[in-house]
Amino acid sequence: MVAISDYVGIKSAWCPGCGNFGILKALNKALVELELEPHQILLVSGIGQAGKLPHYTRGNIFNSLHGRPVPPAIGAKIANPELAVIAISGDGDAYGEGGNHFLHAMRRNHHITYLVHDNQVYALTKGQASPTSDSGYVTKTTPYGAAMPINPIALAIVSGASFVARGFAGDTGHLAGLIKMGINHKGFALIDILQPCVTFNHQNTYRWYQERVYKLEENGYHADDKMAALEKAQEWGEKIPIGVIYQTKLPTYEEQLPALSKGALVYQKIEPGRAESLLAEFL
Amino acid sequence: MVAISDYVGIKSAWCPGCGNFGILKALNKALVELELEPHQILLVSGIGQAGKLPHYTRGNIFNSLHGRPVPPAIGAKIANPELAVIAISGDGDAYGEGGNHFLHAMRRNHHITYLVHDNQVYALTKGQASPTSDSGYVTKTTPYGAAMPINPIALAIVSGASFVARGFAGDTGHLAGLIKMGINHKGFALIDILQPCVTFNHQNTYRWYQERVYKLEENGYHADDKMAALEKAQEWGEKIPIGVIYQTKLPTYEEQLPALSKGALVYQKIEPGRAESLLAEFL
C-alpha cells in the first residue's frame, strides 16, 4: 500500500506560503490515490521554483535544463512506457524557453502528463514578466508593461493536446483530481495550474484567483467539444474556469511505434548478431 | 517610379515549376504596387528553399539561420522602423525550428510581415515531413506517418497575431493582394502560403490545392470575429479557405517604445556625455 509518507522528499527551499506547496500536496495525494509507488513514476522538471518540486517528493527524478523538461520526458517514456512520466515546469520554463517543445509534444500526442506551475512571473530569477504575465504587467524587464500573454489553454487545444485542464494551487482536492485524470489519460495531458507567488506577483494573488475561479464541472460543461473549449479558453479576467477544458481520444505517439509492441525498449536484449543481415544490402 | 524590373535578382536555384516562383512574382508585384523601392525594404529569411527567395529579388537582405528569420527581423525593425520588414520562411523554418519565435513575435505584435512558404515538407533537405505535413504522410524520417500537423492559422489567432491570412502560390494575383494588405497592416501579419513542391511533395500538388482552395472574400466572410476565425481555421481537407482569416487592431510593440518617438534609433546621435548624469546614482 502506498501512503503519503512514501512521498516525503528533501526539505523545500520555497518561500513560506508559496502556491507550490498546494501543488506538491495535490500531486502526492494523486499519486497515492492512484496507488503508484515512487519507483513507478518519473518526474522530469525544468529550472525555476517549479522545477524544484521533484526533490520535495519522491520518485525517479530527472531535473533537467531550463525550458527542457518535455524532451527528456518524451525520450524516457519511449524507452520505458511502463513509467508514469510527469513533466513539471514553470510558466517561463514551459511557454517561454520551452515553447517549441510544448507545441510539438502536443501535436505528437506523447503520453506524458505536464504540470505547469503558472505563477505568471519568473520567480527564481526574481520577478521578471513571464509569457503568461497579464498584459501591461510592469516588471524590471518590461518597464512599459508585459505584452499580450500567451494563452496556454487555447494553444494546447489548437495544437492537438488530448487533455487540457486548468487547476488552482489553492484548491488541492480539486487539483489532485485533475492530476489523477491527467495521469490516467492516454496521451498528452496539460494541466496549467494557477499558482500564487507570494513574493513576486502581488497582482495575481491567492485572493485574486479565489475571487475568479469557478469549476467547470459544476456548471454542466462538457469537455468534448473543441470549439466550445476554445471559447472557454478565451475566458480570463472576471471569471476564470478551472477543471477539464478539453479532452479527446487520439492515438498516442508511443502506441504507434512497432518497436514498443515487444515491450519496453529498456528490457529488450541487445543482439549484435542480428545486424549481420544488414551487410548483404551493401554487397 | 518603381517597376518590376527593379526587382530582378540573381538566377534562381529552384526547380522548374516550383511554387516558389509564384510567391516571388506575387511579392514583386505587391512591392511595385505599393511603390516601395528596393532600398526601402528589408527581407529577412531563414534557411530552406523559401529562404533563398530574397536573393532572387532585390532589397536589403539578411539571409539568416534556419528557423531564425523572425528575431533579426524584429531587431532590425526596432532599430529602424522606417524599413518595411518582411520575414520569409519555409514551414519547417517557421513552425519547426522557429516555432518559439513565431509564437512570441505574435503575442508581442511586432510590426513585420511574415511570409511562410508552406509546402508541407522539408524540401531543401530532400523531403522529410514538416510540422504541416498532413497527418499520416510517410517520409524517410516518418516511416509510420507524420503526426497531426500544427495549425498555423489557429495558432496565430490564439497567439495574438493581428493579421492572419492564407494564400496560394498558384494564384499570384490574389496572393499579391494579401501581401499588400499584410505590408500595410500595422502589426504582425502572418501569410501562410500553400506552395506546391513539385519535387518532394506528390500529395499536396498544384492540382490538390486547386481543387480545394476557395476565396473567403467571395463568400461574404468577415475577418473581424475571433471565434468565427478560429472555426474557419479548422477547415482543411475538402475545402481550404484562402484570404484574410482574421484581422484586428492592436498596438504594435514598436509604437509602445518611448525611444522610438524621437525617430529611428539608427538615426539618433550617440552622446556619451549624457551618461555623466548616471554616475551620481552610485555616489
Place this chain on the structure above:
Amino acid sequence: MSIDFNFMVGGEAGQGVQSVGFLLAKVFSRGGYNVFADQDYESRIRGGHNFFRVRVKNGRVSAIAEPVNILIALNRESIDLHRAELADKGVIIFDGEQVKDVPADGHLFSVPLEKLAQEHAGSKLMANTVALGAAVGLVDYDADSISGILNEHFGTGDVGDKNVRAARAGYEYARAEFKGEFAITIKPASNIKRILLTGNDAIGLAAIAAGCKFMAAYPMTPATSIMEYMAAKSTEFDLVMVHAEDEISAVNMAIGAAYAGVRAMTATSGSGFCLMVEGLGLAGITETPIVLVDGQRPGPAVGLPTRVEQGDLQFVLHAHHGDFPRAVLAPADVEDAFWTTVKAFNIADKYQLPVIILTDHHLATSYATVDPFDISRVTIDRGLLYSPQETPPSEYKRHKITKSGISPRAFPGQSEALVVTDCDEHDEDGHMTEDGHVRTAQVQKRLRKLFGLKHELATPLLYGPKRAETTLVGWGSTYGALCEVVDILHRKGGSVNLLHLNELWPFNAEAVTDALGRASNTYVIEGNATAQLASLIRAETGKEVSGKILRYDGRPFTPAYIIQEMRKEGCELGCHI
C-alpha cells in the same frame, strides 16, 4: 591610522542581508574609504543561508579578505557557520533574546534587535537596521552619516524615518552596552567622492555611454541585472531592451538590430551562452558587430546558479563550428569592466565581429569603490560605418575584399545602396555562393581582421616588479585578490609579480612568452578545474607553467586562500609565510 576592516552580515534570504550589507558599504564609501563587498547567496528566494561581506580599507582594495571583525548574525545559523572566521577580537552582533543557547565565547555581543526595532520603529522587521546601527556604533563611526544614507535609500517619509530611528537605537545601544575589548574605531577619512558599484553596474553604465541602443536578453543570473539596468534607463536614454522569449531569440534580435546599424548587445550566463552559439557564428559570417556578455557561474549545465567560476574560457574562445574572428575581453575589476565595455563596442564596430565580455558572478555582483569614470574619455569609433550623412556608392558591396579584411559598412535604408548578407558563404555582394575560390577569399578576408585587432588590444597587465623570481598568472575577476597576494608576499620579502590577462583574445603570445620567460616559477591561478588559461597559454606559446592553483567550489578567491593553497602545493613563494 591604517584601516583594513571586515564586516559580515549573515542571515536567511528575505531577512535583508543584502540591504544591510549594501548600506554598510555605502556608509564607509561615503566616508572616503575604499570598500569591497561581495555577496554569497543561494538559488532561492527565502530561507537558506546568505552572507554579505564588506571590507573597508583606507588603501586600495579589490578583494575580500578574512578574518571577520564584526559579524552581524541575523539568525542562529550565521553564528554557527561563521564564528570560526572571526578575528581575534572580532564581535558577533546578534539578538540574544531571539537566538538562545548559543555556546558563549568572548565574541558574542547580544543586542535586543527586535525589541529595539519594535520600540523605536514600531516594527520588528527593522531588526536588521538596528543591527546596522549597532555595527556602525561599535566602530564609533559618525552616526549621522547612516541617517543620510537611510533617507536616500528608504526615502525621507515614514519608512525612512523609522529606519533612521532603528539604526540610531542600535548605534546607541552598542555605544552604551558594549563592554568588551573592541578597540578599533573608524573615523570618516576624507572627502574624496568615489562611486560604489558592481561590475554589472559598470557594464550597463558603459553600454549606455557607448551608445548602445538595443539590447535583447533573457533573464539569467548573474547577467539579469544588466538587462534590468538597461530597461530602467531605456526611456531616459532612448534605447530599447527586449525581454526575449529565449536566448536564441535574444542574440538574433541583437544581430538584426546591429545589422540595421545600431550598437546592440545581449547578456547571459553559460547555459544561455550555449543557446547563443549559433548566433555567434551568424554574427561572424555576416560580419555584424555585437557585444555579448557572458557572466560565468559554475557549470556544466545549471551547476551552482548563484556562485562563481571561470569555467567558460575555452568555450567562448571556440564556440561555434568553423573559423572566424572574435574578440574576448575579461575585465579584471569594476573599473576595467567599464572601460572594457566601451572598448568592446568600438572593437565590434571597427572590426565588424562579435565581441565577448567574459565576466563572472563575483565581478558581476561584488561592489567596489572607484573614482567616478571620466566620461569625457569615452570615445566612439564606429569604424567604417557610413554615417547617416554619407552616401555609400550605389554599386555597394557589403563584403568587399580589402587588405585589412574590413569592408565599408552601410546600413539598410540609408541610401539606394542595398545591404545584402547571408549566413551561407557569400560573395562580395552578399549573395550565396558555391565557389571554392570565393569561399577561400572570404574566409581569409574575415580572418585578416585579427591582425589589426590584435594591435588594438592592450598588453597583459603586469603588477609588481618587472622582474621577479615567481610570476603569478591570472585572468578576469581575480585581479584584485592576486594583486594583494603580490603585495603580501612582497612585504614578506618575496620576489613575486603578477601577469594578468584581461584582453584575452586575440592572444598576445609575444608578451606572454616574454613575461613568463623572465620568471623561474610561474603559477596559473584560476577558477576552474582544468586550468583553461594554462592550456591556452601552452597552445599559444608552447610554454608550460610550473604549477596551477585551481578553485571550483563556487566561491571566490581571497588572498589568504591563494597563499594557503600555494603553500599546500609547495609553490615557490620566495619568502616564508
Place this chain on the structure above:
Amino acid sequence: MSIDFNFMVGGEAGQGVQSVGFLLAKVFSRGGYNVFADQDYESRIRGGHNFFRVRVKNGRVSAIAEPVNILIALNRESIDLHRAELADKGVIIFDGEQVKDVPADGHLFSVPLEKLAQEHAGSKLMANTVALGAAVGLVDYDADSISGILNEHFGTGDVGDKNVRAARAGYEYARAEFKGEFAITIKPASNIKRILLTGNDAIGLAAIAAGCKFMAAYPMTPATSIMEYMAAKSTEFDLVMVHAEDEISAVNMAIGAAYAGVRAMTATSGSGFCLMVEGLGLAGITETPIVLVDGQRPGPAVGLPTRVEQGDLQFVLHAHHGDFPRAVLAPADVEDAFWTTVKAFNIADKYQLPVIILTDHHLATSYATVDPFDISRVTIDRGLLYSPQETPPSEYKRHKITKSGISPRAFPGQSEALVVTDCDEHDEDGHMTEDGHVRTAQVQKRLRKLFGLKHELATPLLYGPKRAETTLVGWGSTYGALCEVVDILHRKGGSVNLLHLNELWPFNAEAVTDALGRASNTYVIEGNATAQLASLIRAETGKEVSGKILRYDGRPFTPAYIIQEMRKEGCELGCHI
C-alpha cells in the same frame, strides 16, 4: 595488371548523376575491385552542377585522385568544367546530338544518349543509363554484370528491364563505335566479396549492431542519412527514431532515453551541434551516456551546406561552459567509422558521458569498398549499468563517489531504487546542493573518469615507416589521402610517415610527443583555416609543427593536392617530385 582508374559523372542536379555514379561504383566493387567514390553537389535540388567521382583500383584505395580517365558528361557544363582534368588519353562520353558546338579535341566521344534511350528503352530519361553502359563498354568490362546490378537497383520489372536495355545499348555502341586510342580494359578481378558503403551507412549499421534503441534528430546535411537509415530499420530492429522539432529537443530526448536505460544517439552538423551544446553539458553533469555524431561541413553558420571541412574540432572539444569529461572520436575511414561507432556506445556506457563522433561531409557521403564487418567481433559493454535481472541496493545513490569516478547505474523503474539526477550540482543522491565540498568532490569524480577513458583509446595510427625524416600529421577523414601521399613519396624515395589521430580525446600526449619527436619535419594537414589540430597538439604537448597545409574551400583533400601544396609551401618531402 595494375588498375587505378577514374570515372567522373557530371551533370545537373536531377539528371541522375548520383545514381549513375553509384551504379558504376557498384559494378566494379562487385567485380572484386576496390572502389572509392565521392560526391560533389550543390545545395539545391535541380540544376546547378554536380559531379560524382569513382576511382577503381586493384589495390587499397581510400581517396579520390586526379586525373579523370572517363568523364560522363550529362550536359555541356560538365565538359567545360572538367575537360582540363582529363588524363592524357581520357575520354569524354557525351551526347553530341544534344550538346552542340563543343570545341573538338581528341577526348570527345559522342554517344547519342537520348536517341539510344528512346530507341531501346522508350524514354529519353534513360540517357544516363545509356551513358553508364557506354562507360563500362569503353573499358570492355563484363556487360552482364551491369544488368544484374540494374535489376537489383530498379527491380526486375519494366523499369529494370528498360534500364538494362538502355545500358546494353550504350555498351554496344561504345564497343562498336569508339575509334580512339583508349587501350585500358578492366576485367572482373576476383570473387572477393566486399561491401560498398558510405561513412554514414557504416555509422548507422554500427549503431544498430551496438544496440542503439533510440535516436532523435533533426534533418541536416550530411547527418540526415543516418536518421533516415535508422528510421528505415526501426521496425525490423525494434528501435525508435524520432524526427524532433529541433536539435535542442533531439539531444534532450536522446538524453532522456539514455537516462531511462537504453542506448541513444543523435546526429547533426555544426549549426545543429551549436543547438545541442547545452544538452551536451546536461549529459555531462547528469552522467548520461549518449552518442552524438557531428558531420562537419564548412562554417561558420550555414556556410557551404553540401561540402566538407574539418572546422569543428576545437568547438566539440570545448563546447559547453564548465569542465566535464567527454570523448571525441574522429573516424579515419569507412571501416573505422563502423568500429568507432561501436566503441562510442561502449565508452559512453562504461564512462557514463557524452561521446562525440566527429565525422565530416566527405566521409559521410563517400562510398568505399571494405571487407564485410565481422559482426561477431562487436562486443557490448554497458559498464556498471545494472541489468534488468539485477536489483540495485535500495539506498541507491546515482552519483556515488568512487575511485574510478564511475557510479553504478540503475535505470528508473528497474526496482525500488530511485534514480535521481539533476543538472544543478548535486550530492551523491542526485539532489541539488549548494555545498562547496560536495561540489568539488563531484567535479573531481566526474573528471577522474578521464584517466580510465584515456587508456581505453587506441594510440594514434602510424602509417609508413616507424621512423622517418618527415612526419605528416592528420586527423579524421583525410586518412586515405594522407596514406596515399606517404606511399607516393615513399616510392619516390622520400622518408615520410603519417601520424593520424582518430581517437582524439582524451588526448594521448605521450604518443604524439614521442612520434613528433622522432621526425625532423612535421606537417599538419587539415581541412580548416586556423590549424585546429596543430593548436591542440601544442596545447597538449607544447610542440609546434614545422608547417601546416590547410584547405577550407569546401573540397576534399586528394593526394595530388596535398603534394602540390606541400611543394608550394616548401615542405621537406625528402625526395624530388
